[in-house]
Amino acid sequence: MKRQKRDRLDRAFSKGFQAGVGGRSKELCPYANLDSKSQWLGGWREGVDGRMTGLFNR
Template sequence: MKRQKRDRLDRAFSKGFQAGVGGRSKDNCPYSNLDSRSQWLGGWREGVEGRLNGTFTK
């Protein structure tokens, strides 16, 4: 059970990261669960930061 929960949170983070790198708005977060939403937003922040620094491109 713990592995499934961790995998869902990892997936939320990676989807948020992809959205951040892609330049999507953080308002497009598809999660309403607090844990998943915070993971998605964390990934989104890292993706946006990497895109702005030039580390990642679309």
């Protein structure tokens, strides 16, 4: 059985989360589409919040 690709919005959120944990700026969002960009920024916010509260040691 083939694995389906993840939803594009899920992927945008995940990439934003990784960027937030990694300390990248939100200005580096690679998406132009409003839906994808808002998902990326939501993930970025959660990643930054997790990093600030000490959940990640990066």
